[in-house]
Amino acid sequence: MTTYELHYFNAAARADLSRLMLDFAGASYKNVLVKGVEWGTKQDTTPFGKIPVLVINDADGSTKELAETSAIETYLAEVLGLMPGSSPFERAETLSVVSAFVDLEDNLVAASLGATSEARKTAHEKALVESVPAYLRYQERFVRGTYYFGDKVTYADLKLYQIAFKLEEMYGASSPLTTRAADFPKLTKIVESLAAGKAGDYTRNRRILGIRQWFKDEWTWGFVAE
Amino acid sequence: MPSYEVHYFPAPGRADLQRMLLEVGGASYTNAFLEYMTTWPAVKETMAFGMVPKLTVVESDGSRKDLFESSAIEAYLAEALNLMPGPTAFERAEALSVISALAELEDKVRLSLWLPTLDERKAAHATYCTETVPRYLKYQERFVRGDWYFGNKMTVADLKLYQLYLWYEDMYSSSGQNPFKVLAADFPKLGKIITTLDKGKAGEYARERRDFGKFGWNVEDWKFTPK
Numbered sequence: 001m002t003t004y005e006l007h008y009f010n011a012a013a014r015a016d017l018s019r020l021m022l023d024f025a026g027a028s029y030k031n032v033l034v035k036g037v038e039w040g041t042k043q044d045t046t047p048f049g050k051i052p053v054l055v056i057n058d059a060d061g062s063t064k065e066l067a068e069t070s071a072i073e074t075y076l077a078e079v080l081g082l083m084p085g086s087s088p089f090e091r092a093e094t095l096s097v098v099s100a101f102v103d104l105e106d107n108l109v110a111a112s113l114g115a116t117s118e119a120r121k122t123a124h125e126k127a128l129v130e131s132v133p134a135y136l137r138y139q140e141r142f143v144r145g146t147y148y149f150g151d152k153v154t155y156a157d158l159k160l161y162q163i164a165f166k167l168e169e170m171y172g173a174s175s176p177l178t179t180r181a182a183d184f185p186k187l188t189k190i191v192e193s194l195a196a197g198k199a200g201d202y203t204r205n206r207r208i209l210g211i212r213q214w215f216k217d218e219w220t221w222g223f224v225a226e
Numbered sequence: 227m228p229s230y231e232v233h234y235f236p237a238p239g240r241a242d243l244q245r246m247l248l249e250v251g252g253a254s255y256t257n258a259f260l261e262y263m264t265t266w267p268a269v270k271e272t273m274a275f276g277m278v279p280k281l282t283v284v285e286s287d288g289s290r291k292d293l294f295e296s297s298a299i300e301a302y303l304a305e306a307l308n309l310m311p312g313p314t315a316f317e318r319a320e321a322l323s324v325i326s327a328l329a330e331l332e333d334k335v336r337l338s339l340w341l342p343t344l345d346e347r348k349a350a351h352a353t354y355c356t357e358t359v360p361r362y363l364k365y366q367e368r369f370v371r372g373d374w375y376f377g378n379k380m381t382v383a384d385l386k387l388y389q390l391y392l393w394y395e396d397m398y399s400s401s402g403q404n405p406f407k408v409l410a411a412d413f414p415k416l417g418k419i420i421t422t423l424d425k426g427k428a429g430e431y432a433r434e435r436r437d438f439g440k441f442g443w444n445v446e447d448w449k450f451t452p453k
Contacts, residue, residue: 047323047327047365047369048323048327048362048365048366048369049361049362049364049365050327056316064316066316066319066320066323067323067327068322068323068326068327069326070297070322070326071319071320071322071323071326072319072323074301074318074319074322075315075316075319078315078319079315088302088305088306089283089291089293089302091301091302092293092298092299092301092302092305093293093298095295095297095298095301096274096275096293096294096295096298096299099295099296099297099298100274100275100277100294100295103275103277134276135275138274138275138276139275141274142274142275
């Protein structure tokens with residue numbers, strides 16, 4: 001049986017969804033948490049000087065490694081049965097949903113770039129009313145069944161779920177998925193269904209939040225002591 | 227054999243790599259240009275996520291399907307046009323990891339484009355070229371596993387590198403600042419890939435069919451502007 005190691009900091013951030021996918025699919029995996037003080041020596045051992053890195057230990061004893069969040073998630077989606085089908089087009093369509101969600105995430109990162117908490121608050125409040133619902137509206141329109149691609153949970157649904165709890169972590173009850181739930185019935189149903197099952201169990205019992213948190217009065221992400 | 231339509235603005239932008247894949251892959255394709263002020267607003271809502279590029283795949287029986295988001299389109303075309311290192315999930319994901327790392331480097335310059343004053347823009351570009359770029363490229367240079375990124379076969383990874391080189395040429399050729407040229411001695415393997423691609427179909431695309439004469443780098447202002 002193939003076993004996996006996910007190497008990343010003690011934080012959710014760019015490892016969050018990969019961990020959820022591994023757990024959801026019942027894969028044999030472990031988290032290798034990299035401390036800040038270790039990163040200096042570890043950095044040059046990674047393919048592009050960044051983490052996460054996925055280490056794949058095949059049953060025959062061989063090992064290979066894969067870098068870059070999007071590549072890791074794409075790979076895991078395929079090997080863990082979390083794509084809607086095996087054809088290149090079906091897999092690419094799944095990647096397109098995720099890519100659009102990453103665009104939304106980048107939009108929220110931009111809102112936290114302001115130099116003062118007032119500036120950041122203004123940017124986030126604007127996003128909550130304008131860009132976030134706009135992104136979600138297209139996603140709601142895309143959903144093609146019980147889940148994004150019909151009857152089966154895929155990478156796209158798990159990305160939505162990861163986005164949903166990121167929005168909740170950042171905005172609490174002001175998350176547009178909550179305040180405008182009536183505008184997003186299909187997305188809401190997917191999130192609720194996942195929360196009630198294995199994904200919810202993972203989130204409540206095994207999800208690593210670690211040292212990175214949303215500082216709501218500062219309207220930005222930051223680190224707590226390790 | 228399917229044919230393809232690339233729906234985007236008349237600029238390289240986020241459609242450059244997919245056009246290059248289609249050209250190098252020998253596919254039949256047309257550009258369906260959108261004009262930002264006129265035709266674009268009318269069709270925005272028809273796009274799955276409100277954005278372009280859109281790739282339309284036209285099958286030989288006439289049926290059409292649409293794909294959105296440049297990273298998904300590039301992954302699809304690389305696979306469909308045999309520009310991946312191999313057929314397995316891992317091989318394809320490795321190629322995507324190179325693209326992702328190069329895209330991250332590419333994204334790091336975007337903020338510089340929008341800084342409010344000319345002096346700020348010039349300074350930011352200078353720091354990008356002398357500090358940020360070599361920091362990323364040293365890992366890329368180390369990754370290359372032969373004549374091409376993945377050995378003997380040219381793949382989307384090599385074409386992504388070339389697309390980045392071309393964008394740097396757009397911005398920096400007038401000031402002689404293209405880091406691939408300035409730092410050529412530090413990145414011989416990357417340089418060789420670019421030189422080889424420049425001499426072949428990718429270079430021909432770059433010279434003949436990449437630029438539509440509508441936008442260009444404004445040398446005085448350090449910005450892309452309409453011509």
